[in-house]
Amino acid sequence: MRIIAIDGPAGSGKSTVARALAVYLGLDYLDTGAMYRCVTFAAMRRGIDPADADVVARIVGDIVMEIGLQAATVDGVDATIEIRGTEVSRAVSVVASNPVVRAEMVRRQREWVGSHGGGVVEGRDIGSVVFPDAELKVYLTADPEVRAERRSKEVSDLDYETVAVDIARRDALDQSRETSPLVVAGDAFVVDTSSLSVEEIVAIIARALDD
Numbered sequence: 367m368r369i370i371a372i373d374g375p376a377g378s379g380k381s382t383v384a385r386a387l388a389v390y391l392g393l394d395y396l397d398t399g400a401m402y403r404c405v406t407f408a409a410m411r412r413g414i415d416p417a418d419a420d421v422v423a424r425i426v427g428d429i430v431m432e433i434g435l436q437a438a439t440v441d442g443v444d445a446t447i448e449i450r451g452t453e454v455s456r457a458v459s460v461v462a463s464n465p466v467v468r469a470e471m472v473r474r475q476r477e478w479v480g481s482h483g484g485g486v487v488e489g490r491d492i493g494s495v496v497f498p499d500a501e502l503k504v505y506l507t508a509d510p511e512v513r514a515e516r517r518s519k520e521v522s523d524l525d526y527e528t529v530a531v532d533i534a535r536r537d538a539l540d541q542s543r544e545t546s547p548l549v550v551a552g553d554a555f556v557v558d559t560s561s562l563s564v565e566e567i568v569a570i571i572a573r574a575l576d577d
């Protein structure tokens with residue numbers, strides 16, 4: 367079973383590269399960040415404060431999510447737009463720092479890979495925690511200015527400064543949380559994507575897979 371882990375901070379190019387790599391390799395693609403976003407959305411929709419760790423822990427097992435390439439549904443409701451919105455983006459780090467939420471997401475991620483016969487899995491802890499035996503663990507990185515620039519192009523209603531501040535805040539939270547912080551796995555293949563095109567990055571990863 368082929369499992370390729372793609373980790374890295376926001377704006378490092380993970381999603382675009384992981385999707386392109388999955389097509390190139392003929393594997394399915396899983397966006398685990400979307401899973402944490404769906405949990406955040408589900409909590410808000412139920413009127414739960416995402417920061418209330420105990421209550422979120424109690425409901426996480428009941429949340430039904432379907433994450434496709436184009437759309438996401440949570441408990442049968444279309445959440446495609448909302449999970450990328452400002453509210454969810456602000457609250458998702460605290461939800462992702464909840465150990466009960468993480469344990470449940472990791473369980474679902476392993477189940478997904480089992481039922482899909484492998485895959486390209488994108489996140490923050492995929493190579494370090496979820497699939498430590500992945501065939502290749504890629505860690506994508508890029509200069510903070512480049513990452514903020516990319517994100518502000520994606521979210522058209524926010525300006526560069528707002529996005530830069532938000533990315534810095536999320537980086538800090540993701541790197542400092544106790545459970546599975548964003549770290550570079552010791553045996554990760556690190557690619558700085560600051561000045562590379564998607565095609566170049568995919569080619570670099572494909573070469574690493576052949577070696």
Ligand code: DC
Pocket residue numbers: 376398399400402403458459462488489490491492536540
């Ligand atoms: O990649 P993203 O911006 O959609 O991720 C959303 C949040 O979820 C972000 O704060 C990091 C967190 N996350 C995580 O903790 N572990 C993962 N495997 C994926 C995302």
